[in-house]
Amino acid sequence: MAPDPRIMTAVEQLGYRVTVGDVASKAGLNINLAQQGLLALASDAAGHLQVAESGDIAYLFPKNFRSILRNKFLRLRFQEWWAKVWRVLFYLIRISFGILLLLSIVLIVLAIGIILMSLNSSNDNNSDRGGGSRSGGGGMIFMPHFWIGPDIFWFFDPNYRSRSQQRRASSRTSSRNEMNFLEAIFSFLFGDGNPNAELEERRWQEIGTVIRNSQGAVVAEQIIPYLDDLGEGYKREYEDYMLPVLSRFNGRPEVSPSGEIVYHFPELQTTAQEQHPQPVAAYLKERLWRFSQASSGQIMLATGLGAANLVGALVLGSLLRGGEIAAQLGGLVAFVQLIYPILVFYGIGFLAIPLIRYFWTQWKNGQIEQRNQQRQQEAVAINQADAALQKKMSYAQQFAASEVIKQEDLVYTSEKDLLDQELERKDQIDAEWQKRLESDS
Structure with a gap:
């Protein structure tokens, strides 16, 4: 049986020499569980028992007991390895929702752009066949100009780039623990966990x-x-x-x-x-639930992108109605039409989940405050x-009472051989026998 992590933490916090009461009060554990856990930990981690004259027992542990356990238990090594792997996996899961949002927006914008260019080209061909002539730029249709690269948000907000530069400059002097935008998307959607989990x-x-x-x-x-x-x-x-x-x-x-x-x-x-x-x-x-630990600017940006994504999906749906255009153009447009229900579902959910969670958080905090x-x-x-x-x-x-098990109170410790301990305590034992003889006489 692997040792209880709560007991190991309590032992470290209490200076590696503890009683059952010390651990039970420090970790908030049941007395019997604390006693069984300490016995198991002492057995597995080369701990020692110290018995006082009163019969009370203290447990002494080496300061490297975690290393001893790690070498002994494959399960503990696996738990530590999995904890490191899970941190990476969970981080990837968190940023995946932001990546999906950006991909959804990019796909929608590209599909709309391709469809509009196709319609514009078709209108031009019809105009040429009709003998008409185009005036300079008269037949042009507005197409959004954007760069698909590391920084595409300025397409949705012309002032984004300057604000982004300001945020980067201020972030050098502010806390470096602030979550990045992709993490903020996950926080905006699902929050940051139960603050009262423990x-x-x-x-x-x-x-x-x-x-x-x-x-x-x-x-x-x-x-x-x-x-x-x-x-x-x-x-x-x-x-x-x-x-x-x-x-x-x-x-x-x-x-x-x-x-x-x-x-x-x-x-x-x-x-x-x-x-x-x-x-x-x-x-x-109890700690109150927070809607999100993301900054107000990150929340506003996430809301704006979510709204833009949903509006773009609805516009794209009107252009794809009937399916003839997708069949003619094929390629990316056909792929977008295939996954269109997913895009709409994601767009609605991206705004609906935070809205529902906001009202749930207010209701939950009301109960906590009460x-x-x-x-x-x-x-x-x-x-x-x-x-x-x-x-x-x-x-x-x-x-009320408090009894401290001191070194001079010990009558036995598993650190030394019993015969050596009796020799060390020879004078004390002789004095106790002499006291008993005098009391009997």
Whole structure:
């Protein structure tokens, strides 16, 4: 079984010496999963167990444990290789929609140009056969003049080239992380992914941090700002929403003399090294969806090109009506007529998908803002605790504790041979025996 990446990241962030509680609170993992994962990681990555006199266990890992695992597990090497390949593939997928848009516009413009030149030539032949003469330029029909090369957008906007030069000049002094135009097309169409894809992971990490900062003893009101769906009626009154928290971090409820419930998490009270309270948000804040991370200029350009593409497709459709022209001209025009339904479908979809997504984003953000506001109100209630809540929190502090497993507290470590450890601790063992003899006498 390949090690859990969340556990490996937590071990690195905590300095390679951890307890089960350290990892569970840092990564927001279930206590049992954290324990099983640490045992598996220690076994596979040449880690060591350190046992304190209290019976608590710390896990010590070499700083190059990822290299050890990489050499041992083919699956991990494949995952790293696939992650690199997928970044390239996904980039190609993203820019493909912009390339398709440009190809669609080019095909439509070329087909319209060929058809108009054919019609113009046909009219000229008919005029010559009728004995008429053409005045200078009188029979000419306007044809768009454009260059099919790296920069074709100026055909649709005469001022594009100057603005493009200005953007390139300003981009040298602005952030270099701004997406290019082809990436902006994908962002305009489909957005940039779910901003709350890791919401559950953040939720449990923040809850674990709150419990650890409170030294393993909390009241339900401290956890509510990080939860959803608290229930109604007796479910909220009896704090049923705390059951998943107790299950994940192996906690237990404690009842005060006045009948109020506090929650005690013994396994989060043991740590491998001294830790100060960690910063944590006052409540779980969901991030709002953005329509697109592309710049406003890129969005306007994408909209303009999409509109031009659709209008061009409709004009082309009117010229291709009946199919006689395509049959006569063949070649590119015949090919464009063959794929014409695809061009129209793409043109409509290019504008319809962002429009639908825009209204969906507004609706989704309304729900997110409502949930954030509810959690914020719960966080404010904690800061403005009344006398009853303060008494409840004071009772919870009776169970608060923090135990650090120090090197001098160790009675066994798998780093050294057991006989060597006993020789090193000879004086300590003799002192303990002497103390017991004196107490018995």
